[in-house]
Amino acid sequence: MRNHWPRLLLIVAGLLLLPLFIFPMWRITLLAPQYPDGVHMHIHVDKIGGKSPGTLQNVNILNHYIGMKPIEPDTIPELKYFPYFVIGFTILALVFGMIDRKFLYYLWLILFSIALVLAVYDFYLWEYDYGHNLNPNAPMKFEDESFQPPLFGSKVLLNFVAKSFPHIGGYFVIASWICAASALYLKSKKSATS
Amino acid sequence: MEKYSVYILFMLLTAIGCNQGSAPRTGGALGGDAASATYVAPGQYDEFYAFLSGGFSGQLSVYGLPSGRLLKVIPVFSQDAEKGYGYNEETKPMLNTSFGFIPWDDAHHPELSQTNGETDGRWIFINGNNTPRIARIDLSSFETAEIIEIPNSGGNHSSPFTTQNTEYVVAGTRFGVPYPQKDVSINSYAENFKGMLSFIKVDEEGHMNIAFQVLLPAFDYDLAHSGKGKSDGWTFFTTYNTEQSHTLMEVNASQNDKDFIAAVNWKKAEEYIAQGKGREIPASHYVNRYDEKSHIATSTEVKTVKVLTPQDCPGLVYFLPTPKSPHGVDVDPTGEYIVGNGKLSADLTVHSFTKMLKAIEDQAFETTIEGVPVLKYESVVGGVVIKPGLGPLHTEFDNEGNAHTTFFISSEVVKWKVGTWEVLDRAPTYYSVGHLMIPGGDSRKPQGKYMVALNKITKDRYLPTGPEMNHSAQLYDISGDKMKLLLDFPTIGEPHYGQGISADRIVSRSKKFYPIEENEHPYKTLGEKSAKVERSGKTVHVYMTSIRSHFAPDNIEGIQVGDDVYIHLTNLEQDFDVPHGLAIQGARNAELLVMPGQTETLHWIPQREGVFAFYCTDFCSALHQEMQGYLRVSPSGSNTPVKWSLGEDEHM
Numbered sequence: 001m002r003n004h005w006p007r008l009l010l011i012v013a014g015l016l017l018l019p020l021f022i023f024p025m026w027r028i029t030l031l032a033p034q035y036p037d038g039v040h041m042h043i044h045v046d047k048i049g050g051k052s053p054g055t056l057q058n059v060n061i062l063n064h065y066i067g068m069k070p071i072e073p074d075t076i077p078e079l080k081y082f083p084y085f086v087i088g089f090t091i092l093a094l095v096f097g098m099i100d101r102k103f104l105y106y107l108w109l110i111l112f113s114i115a116l117v118l119a120v121y122d123f124y125l126w127e128y129d130y131g132h133n134l135n136p137n138a139p140m141k142f143e144d145e146s147f148q149p150p151l152f153g154s155k156v157l158l159n160f161v162a163k164s165f166p167h168i169g170g171y172f173v174i175a176s177w178i179c180a181a182s183a184l185y186l187k188s189k190k191s192a193t194s
Numbered sequence: 195m196e197k198y199s200v201y202i203l204f205m206l207l208t209a210i211g212c213n214q215g216s217a218p219r220t221g222g223a224l225g226g227d228a229a230s231a232t233y234v235a236p237g238q239y240d241e242f243y244a245f246l247s248g249g250f251s252g253q254l255s256v257y258g259l260p261s262g263r264l265l266k267v268i269p270v271f272s273q274d275a276e277k278g279y280g281y282n283e284e285t286k287p288m289l290n291t292s293f294g295f296i297p298w299d300d301a302h303h304p305e306l307s308q309t310n311g312e313t314d315g316r317w318i319f320i321n322g323n324n325t326p327r328i329a330r331i332d333l334s335s336f337e338t339a340e341i342i343e344i345p346n347s348g349g350n351h352s353s354p355f356t357t358q359n360t361e362y363v364v365a366g367t368r369f370g371v372p373y374p375q376k377d378v379s380i381n382s383y384a385e386n387f388k389g390m391l392s393f394i395k396v397d398e399e400g401h402m403n404i405a406f407q408v409l410l411p412a413f414d415y416d417l418a419h420s421g422k423g424k425s426d427g428w429t430f431f432t433t434y435n436t437e438q439s440h441t442l443m444e445v446n447a448s449q450n451d452k453d454f455i456a457a458v459n460w461k462k463a464e465e466y467i468a469q470g471k472g473r474e475i476p477a478s479h480y481v482n483r484y485d486e487k488s489h490i491a492t493s494t495e496v497k498t499v500k501v502l503t504p505q506d507c508p509g510l511v512y513f514l515p516t517p518k519s520p521h522g523v524d525v526d527p528t529g530e531y532i533v534g535n536g537k538l539s540a541d542l543t544v545h546s547f548t549k550m551l552k553a554i555e556d557q558a559f560e561t562t563i564e565g566v567p568v569l570k571y572e573s574v575v576g577g578v579v580i581k582p583g584l585g586p587l588h589t590e591f592d593n594e595g596n597a598h599t600t601f602f603i604s605s606e607v608v609k610w611k612v613g614t615w616e617v618l619d620r621a622p623t624y625y626s627v628g629h630l631m632i633p634g635g636d637s638r639k640p641q642g643k644y645m646v647a648l649n650k651i652t653k654d655r656y657l658p659t660g661p662e663m664n665h666s667a668q669l670y671d672i673s674g675d676k677m678k679l680l681l682d683f684p685t686i687g688e689p690h691y692g693q694g695i696s697a698d699r700i701v702s703r704s705k706k707f708y709p710i711e712e713n714e715h716p717y718k719t720l721g722e723k724s725a726k727v728e729r730s731g732k733t734v735h736v737y738m739t740s741i742r743s744h745f746a747p748d749n750i751e752g753i754q755v756g757d758d759v760y761i762h763l764t765n766l767e768q769d770f771d772v773p774h775g776l777a778i779q780g781a782r783n784a785e786l787l788v789m790p791g792q793t794e795t796l797h798w799i800p801q802r803e804g805v806f807a808f809y810c811t812d813f814c815s816a817l818h819q820e821m822q823g824y825l826r827v828s829p830s831g832s833n834t835p836v837k838w839s840l841g842e843d844e845h846m
Contacts, residue, residue, distance in 0.1 A: 054767070
């Protein structure tokens, strides 16, 4: 009897990417005493928002004191083409799962891993840009200081503690990767034994 | 080594013990016990909200209990320069009446809305005594949402006192007035004067409309409470001056041995209205409603009311004889007992609702006054608290079947048992208590625990502040057998009645800001790019925004002396607790104080040429002090072009 597990897992891996259209993948939280609830900025695959509708505006208000340019989702091209990548990977997972050939499992996982690394690098570049390209006419200037938020983890930025961690969508991505890797592992084992 | 550390620990514990032991010496006679009972640690919340009327301030104050911390003063019937209430264009209509704009009133009795006889935290009502009105405050925004004027009334004292599902709030006239109002000799009181009771329907949205009025003799209708539980469907009003005097009232209105409690069957009234028994008469009055989406109040005239007369409507009203000028009328949580606090009586009279129904059935009438049957005293009285104190005014109930009555003259609160009428405890007040408040104490489900005495005289209670002292209030713990004084705190204006409610019934519905996408103000400015200045004739509209930390525009030219300048400021913020203010030098007006997502309008008529600064009045941010701008005022008829800008860009 044919083992369906690998193809099922790969298809699941593809489908696990779809919640990215509902849940944010990443969260940057700013904490300070006068913000008892914190400021929670949510990065989605296609937009930037937050825990409350005013979050982005509130983040930009804070940032303008130090001359950080406003975060304007319309000017970030990634938010426009990332959704196509997500859908693309989902479709590829479905098609590859149907075909069920070992090299396709390799291909999907490698492409997906490359995409993830590039996405994280891209995120770092944006953070670097926001943190370093400060308006010289900013009301508050701090010599030799950058305000680049952490890529992952926690960092003190003036009166704030900034935290950067995956959000629900991000965990779905991780789950997707694990599914795809498991699919590949099972497929390889099966090929070896058969 | 270990031995030493044990020794040090012992020393430390002893030292702490000593400290605790000496604490009562600085805590006064009450000791640390009362202090800890009212201590709400920094950052912690009070257990209850207390709403205390502002009396002659016209406002409503909000305190936390048990700490006694002042949380807010809500402007209701008086202009409030601090918040721009009654000064900005949006809220001016709230103070409109058939007499025109009135900047003040005397606010007496806050009353929380109820569902099934329990306080529900939706709204709180309060009466304006002087120019008869009732206001409704929305407890999601803590703003006055509606004010309705009561016609055919003089001195709206027996008000608002809700029914158990907030079907109605009521308004009884304290002063007999000519009906209809006309130019007559004051001596013709008996012939021309009447007393009107009004029932104001409250709909699901909280909107108020006068459903009907009941025309009664020109007694002074003093206080009221609606029935609950078994007595739901009835409202009770106390009267004094059943002598119908009109001069030297302190003597002439205190002659009768017994005055009345008027019992009005409002469910019966609804039937009579449905049958068309209500006579529609001209009675101009205004209903002012604040719209939370447009942030604008509108004032609408209503021209008539429907009046029911007892002669046409048998069974609508009965009079219950009650000794000596009863002041408060308070219905116990079961709805069975109606306490008539006869303020000049030695005893406290309690009527039985069951006996009242029986007396009506048996037609146990003493006489009839203007179509109203007077029930026999003996047939309605349910019990008497014998000589509890001097000058009873008001009674509230706890959750254990006890009543607490204030005594103005003997300056005390007396606790007694409902049903056995025995006095259980008494506690002095400082001084001369009027109303008292127990959270839920006039509802079907008193929440108990605390009682606040609202006093009329302060004298030496606090550091002296010249001839005028704020009125005092005292907080008592009533959870035990004995009332325990915990706290003494000053209040705003004169606190008449108060209401208390556990915080959890309000906290969850409290708004943090107004969503800007819901703003329906006709002069809103939804972004800095839409900010502009428009002139049409002598009228100039400025569409301005505020966000930390600048106004847009902040440089405006082309305004002329004598223009009607309307500055419509939209606060673009969408964060909790970030209001922006606006003040202009020489504006004969108050400031604006605009909440996030709101638009408010300052009317300014420039009087002099020059360049005048404007600035944000509410410290909003690190660069609040830079939040300022300039208005250039040119001579009337000059050709200075209308111009506006922010930063380098002109015409943003």
